[in-house]
Amino acid sequence: MAGGIFTQARHVIAVDGVSLSVPAGSVLGVVGESGCGKSTLARLILGLMAPTSGDTLVHGQSLASLDRKARARLIQPVFQDPFSSLNPRQTIQEIVSLPLVAQGTYKREEIVKLTADILDRVGISRVMATRLPSELSGGQRQRVAIARALVIKPKVVVCDEPTSALDVSVQAQILNLLSDLRRDFNLTYLFISHNLAVIEHIASTVAVMYLGRIVEMNETDALFRNPRHPYTRALLESVLTPDPSLGIPDVGLGDVIPDPSNIPPGCRFHPRCRIAVDRCRHEAPKPAGGDGRMVECHLATPDSPLQLVGGQYAQA
Amino acid sequence: MSTPLLDIEDLSITFGEKTAAVRGASFQIGRGETHCIVGESGCGKSVSALAIMNLLVRSAKRTAKRLSFAGEDLLGMDERKMARIRGNRMAMIFQEPMTSLNPAYTIGSQLTESYRRHKRAPQSEAVERAVKLMGRVGITAPEIRLGQFPHQLSGGLRQRVMIAMALMCEPELLIADEPTTALDVTVQAQILRLLNELKDEFGLSILLITHDLGVVARVADHVSVMYAGEVVERASAAQLFADPQHPYTRGLLSCIPVPGRLDRDKPLGSIPGVVPQIAVGFGGCAFRSRCSFADGECAGQIPSQTATAGHTYLCRLTPASQRERATA
Numbered sequence: 001m002a003g004g005i006f007t008q009a010r011h012v013i014a015v016d017g018v019s020l021s022v023p024a025g026s027v028l029g030v031v032g033e034s035g036c037g038k039s040t041l042a043r044l045i046l047g048l049m050a051p052t053s054g055d056t057l058v059h060g061q062s063l064a065s066l067d068r069k070a071r072a073r074l075i076q077p078v079f080q081d082p083f084s085s086l087n088p089r090q091t092i093q094e095i096v097s098l099p100l101v102a103q104g105t106y107k108r109e110e111i112v113k114l115t116a117d118i119l120d121r122v123g124i125s126r127v128m129a130t131r132l133p134s135e136l137s138g139g140q141r142q143r144v145a146i147a148r149a150l151v152i153k154p155k156v157v158v159c160d161e162p163t164s165a166l167d168v169s170v171q172a173q174i175l176n177l178l179s180d181l182r183r184d185f186n187l188t189y190l191f192i193s194h195n196l197a198v199i200e201h202i203a204s205t206v207a208v209m210y211l212g213r214i215v216e217m218n219e220t221d222a223l224f225r226n227p228r229h230p231y232t233r234a235l236l237e238s239v240l241t242p243d244p245s246l247g248i249p250d251v252g253l254g255d256v257i258p259d260p261s262n263i264p265p266g267c268r269f270h271p272r273c274r275i276a277v278d279r280c281r282h283e284a285p286k287p288a289g290g291d292g293r294m295v296e297c298h299l300a301t302p303d304s305p306l307q308l309v310g311g312q313y314a315q316a
Numbered sequence: 317m318s319t320p321l322l323d324i325e326d327l328s329i330t331f332g333e334k335t336a337a338v339r340g341a342s343f344q345i346g347r348g349e350t351h352c353i354v355g356e357s358g359c360g361k362s363v364s365a366l367a368i369m370n371l372l373v374r375s376a377k378r379t380a381k382r383l384s385f386a387g388e389d390l391l392g393m394d395e396r397k398m399a400r401i402r403g404n405r406m407a408m409i410f411q412e413p414m415t416s417l418n419p420a421y422t423i424g425s426q427l428t429e430s431y432r433r434h435k436r437a438p439q440s441e442a443v444e445r446a447v448k449l450m451g452r453v454g455i456t457a458p459e460i461r462l463g464q465f466p467h468q469l470s471g472g473l474r475q476r477v478m479i480a481m482a483l484m485c486e487p488e489l490l491i492a493d494e495p496t497t498a499l500d501v502t503v504q505a506q507i508l509r510l511l512n513e514l515k516d517e518f519g520l521s522i523l524l525i526t527h528d529l530g531v532v533a534r535v536a537d538h539v540s541v542m543y544a545g546e547v548v549e550r551a552s553a554a555q556l557f558a559d560p561q562h563p564y565t566r567g568l569l570s571c572i573p574v575p576g577r578l579d580r581d582k583p584l585g586s587i588p589g590v591v592p593q594i595a596v597g598f599g600g601c602a603f604r605s606r607c608s609f610a611d612g613e614c615a616g617q618i619p620s621q622t623a624t625a626g627h628t629y630l631c632r633l634t635p636a637s638q639r640e641r642a643t644a
Binding site: 033168171179196201236248253257 | 502529536573
């Protein structure tokens with residue numbers, strides 16, 4: 001799938017040839033930094049943007065062939081900012097009922113019951129349901145956003161940094177809630193986050209994005225144990241664990257800033273890569289692997305175990 | 317410690333009649349030290365920083381037993397004298413570089429402004445220093461940046477500009493409020509490394525405000541943990557992570573997912589409930605509504621306990637008694 005946005009006269013390819021396959025009931029974590037295209041990917045999958053080419057299929061059904069209401073029954077979002085994703089002038093009840101009301105096919109009593117049930121399930125009381133978003137905390141608002149996404153019983157939920165704007169203690173509550181709901185409702189998540197530890201906790205498979213492409217994908221445990229792409233390694237080495245005996249890691253990425261409107265030739269990561277060789281500057285690597293496991297790098301290490309020693313990855 | 321650079325005792329900040337944002341907080345920062353204030357939303361950490369610089373809104377009232385910088389009292393200082401310290405001997409960098417840099421002025425003019433004012437230096441000297449500092453903080457092509465506007469730079473570059481700006485007048489104290497929260501994790505590591513290097517090179521003291529315990533562990537010499545306006549625990553970084561005493565600190569540490577150390581089938585530690593709004597006149601422990609070890613007596617006076625030298629916390633219970641209650 002490729003999605004582009006136009007900025008003045010320049011064409012930005014924000015998502016460039018991304019292919020994903022997510023088994024039902026699993027969680028695909030997507031990690032990457034600013035400019036990698038993960039938010040654009042989320043919008044493409046949700047149907048908020050039309051792809052320049054490619055398609056999304058849910059249970060074999062092409063989203064492009066569905067109208068907005070049918071798409072809404074299959075895929076729902078939970079966004080990052082609990083302050084701007086809820087209509088400040090509607091009550092919690094009204095906000096959460098809206099997906100049902102918009103379908104036009106639900107009876108009033110059904111709407112009332114489904115709304116009450118889901119609010120109860122996410123931990124929002126009857127009293128809070130009559131309030132406005134401004135009267136709730138960030139964590140409570142995010143619960144409302146989750147309730148709104150689930151009231152219509154979709155198959156897939158696209159979570160775009162759902163806990164990044166929340167305090168650490170609240171983040172944990174929301175992540176636990178999301179895990180429980182996935183099990184109870186047999187949901188499939190596409191979970192986008194820049195926080196690797198959160199991803200490791202909730203995802204079964206992880207895809208690492210860089211400047212519009214997936215550069216590595218693997219089962220979560222395997223990826224964290226044995227990151228094969230140099231970018232994945234740098235990313236993991238940058239995470240600051242609460243260990244006062246370690247200092248600040250120097251991951252050797254240099255000062256070049258990844259710019260999606262100016263993608264380097266050859267391997268798009270080569271200007272920042274510690275181990276880049278001549279071939280990397282001219283020849284774009286092809287994805288190697290299959291079946292939910294791949295890496296796109298001329299120099300990717302074979303599938304051998306690595307150790308995390310003093311905050312850096314090394315051959316075991 | 318020998319005369320601390322920043323010495324604050326019993327700082328209280330109220331907004332209007334009703335809200336007590338900070339209640340009796342004390343901090344001491346020595347020369348060449350990095351002190352982190354860590355806490356979540358509403359704990360009063362950002363407001364404390366603004367109080368030090370006397371940048372609070374007019375409706376806020378700050379009081380303290382002592383608020384001094386390099387031996388000089390800041391509480392009673394008139395605004396003219398304070399203005400000579402602000403941006404000069406004491407500088408601040410904020411979380412969102414896009415909103416703290418003026419979008420309508422060039423990088424160059426924003427960098428040179430405080431230097432020209434405080435040092436009464438000519439433009440050429442200020443520009444020379446700006447270029448030198450931009451190079452030092454890792455900004456490529458500094459001469460070109462002089463004429464650029466904030467929106468032309470990435471988040472990481474803007475934050476480097478803010479750091480350069482703060483260093484223009486060679487401050488003794490740098491107050492950084494969540495300086496890396498809005499940045500990518502790889503850029504965060506670079507910026508924090510930079511701050512550490514500059515600290516050694518310029519003999520800076522750094523007051524770093526953050527909610528991220530990972531950052532605290534890696535950069536702090538000393539830590540103050542704040543909750544609902546109070547410093548609930550204070551220790552060296554080594555002490556805090558090796559032996560946290562206060563239930564809130566321990567709860568917070570258990571919430572953090574750490575890569576490689578996760579048990580995916582177990583839920584993450586979390587602290588139930590939300591941070592309360594504290595009204596003026598509130599008594600007892602602010603954490604008691606969310607604490608698994610609290611009882612009726614926690615509504616009364618809470619003592620400050622000492623775990624070891626330099627490690628104090630505000631709780632009636634020791635970790636041993638907390639453990640007893642947990643198993644009971």
